[in-house]
Amino acid sequence: MGREWAETIRESAAIATLDEAGSTNDELAQRAVTDAAAWPDLSVVVTDTQTNGRGRLGRVWVAPPGECLAISVLVRPTTPSGQTLDPERFGWLPLLAGAAMTRALRRLTDSAAIDLKWPNDVLTEGRKLSGILSELLPDLSGVVIGAGVNVTVASEGLPTPTSSSLLVLTGQRFDVDAVASAYLREFRPLYDAYLASGGDAERSGLRSEVRGVCGTLGSRVRVELPGGADLVGVARDIDRDGRLVVEDENGRLQSVAAGDVTHLRY
Numbered sequence: 001m002g003r004e005w006a007e008t009i010r011e012s013a014a015i016a017t018l019d020e021a022g023s024t025n026d027e028l029a030q031r032a033v034t035d036a037a038a039w040p041d042l043s044v045v046v047t048d049t050q051t052n053g054r055g056r057l058g059r060v061w062v063a064p065p066g067e068c069l070a071i072s073v074l075v076r077p078t079t080p081s082g083q084t085l086d087p088e089r090f091g092w093l094p095l096l097a098g099a100a101m102t103r104a105l106r107r108l109t110d111s112a113a114i115d116l117k118w119p120n121d122v123l124t125e126g127r128k129l130s131g132i133l134s135e136l137l138p139d140l141s142g143v144v145i146g147a148g149v150n151v152t153v154a155s156e157g158l159p160t161p162t163s164s165s166l167l168v169l170t171g172q173r174f175d176v177d178a179v180a181s182a183y184l185r186e187f188r189p190l191y192d193a194y195l196a197s198g199g200d201a202e203r204s205g206l207r208s209e210v211r212g213v214c215g216t217l218g219s220r221v222r223v224e225l226p227g228g229a230d231l232v233g234v235a236r237d238i239d240r241d242g243r244l245v246v247e248d249e250n251g252r253l254q255s256v257a258a259g260d261v262t263h264l265r266y
Contacts, residue, residue, distance in 0.1 A: 008184040014043040020065075021047045024072035025135055025146040032074050032137055032144065041076040041142070042188070048176045050148070067157070067165075069149040069176045073097075073187065076142035079198045087140050089199035091242045091257070094120045094134040095210045096190050097145045101130050102213040104182035105149070109170050115215025118235070118244045118261055122149075123215065126263065127164035147183065151176050202240055211238055216261060221246065223259040231256065232264075 009015075014031075021027050028045040031038070050070035075093060077085035095118075102116045114124050122130035130149040137143065150158065150165035152173050158165065166174045190206060197204035211217060216235045223231040223246060233248040243255040 008181055008188060009042045009044060010040075012040055014039050016045045018045065018047040020049040020051065021045065021070065022051050023146070024050060024070045025133060025144050028072040028074050028146075029135065029137065029144045032142065033139075036141075039074060041074070041078075042191075043074040044071065044184070046071040046180055048151075066176075067150070067152045069151055069179045069183075070146070071148075071180055071183065072144050072146040073184075074142060074144055075191065077195055077199065080196060084141060085195070085199045087136070090134075090136070090143055092194065092199070092201045092206060093143050093145060094132055095238075095242050096194060096206055097132050097134070097147060097187065098122060099206070099210045099213050100186035100190055101132065101147055101149070101183055103186045104179070105129060105166070106213075107186075108174060108179065108182050109166060109172075111169065113169075116210070116213045117263065118214055118216040118238065119242070124164050124169050127162055128160075129164050129166065129169070149179055149183075151179055201242065207238065207240065207242075210242075214238065216244065216263065220264040222262045222264055223256050224262075225256070225259045231259070235261075 024045045024047060047070050048068060049065040079085055098116045098120045101122050102114055105114050105122060106112060114122060114129065117123050120132035121128055130147060133146045135144050150163060152167045153165040155168050190209060193204040194206050201207040217237065219235055221233065221235050225231055231246055231248060231254060233246045235244055236247050236253065237245040239245055239255055243257045245253055245255050247253055
């Protein structure tokens with residue numbers, strides 16, 4: 001992979017372009033912990049061959065060699081006064097990344113049929129193009145945000161029946177560097193605005209941006225809650241804390257901070 005996209009991040013940021021990685025999140029987290037000064041805010045690890053990628057809930061991200069983008073961005077969020085942002089505000093970061101990826105893939109493909117599934121999958125017609133996994137650094141000073149995108153995977157090589165790729169969607173073979181560049185170009189202004197507002201998703205416009213690309217809103221959903229119960233209803237909103245607001249079958253509104261969401265087709 002090249003580094004044509006490097007100008008999209010800050011000059012002070014570090015970049016590691018790897019021929020192969022087990023997990024870009026693990027690679028970046030290790031660097032961020034062992035040599036924090038050399039790996040500041042917006043540093044990046046990227047590869048097109050990831051052999052041990054992870055998704056949410058312990059799932060495996062299968063990536064054929066050379067056909068997918070795996071990119072991790074380190075954020076060390078600070079307020080305008082230079083203080084580390086309250087970790088309670090970090091919950092918006094996966095949604096920020098999801099919005100950035102959705103916007104990037106829409107621009108690349110010139111397709112409006114790409115949406116964010118709350119909180120962190122990017123879908124086209126119900127099939128997964130991209131997944132995002134965010135992980136806190138042990139000292140809570142920052143977050144590693146990993147994203148995987150199926151770029152040139154042919155239909156027969158897709159990891160699951162509910163997966164898709166940019167190649168399958170458009171018939172075009174996009175360059176992995178172009179996808180990385182498009183993502184970072186969308187990520188940076190959303191992140192900068194969020195920091196400038198002190199982590200206020202409403203004032204920065206982030207909440208509006210996420211709502212605007214989120215295909216979950218208005219959909220009938222089933223949410224598998226952490227305790228094992230299911231919540232079935234219609235997704236109505238994303239609240240100020242980034243939680244999904246679901247109107248259940250009795251008309252009550254419930255806010256969900258975490259859970260596995262399925263879009264129901266009936």
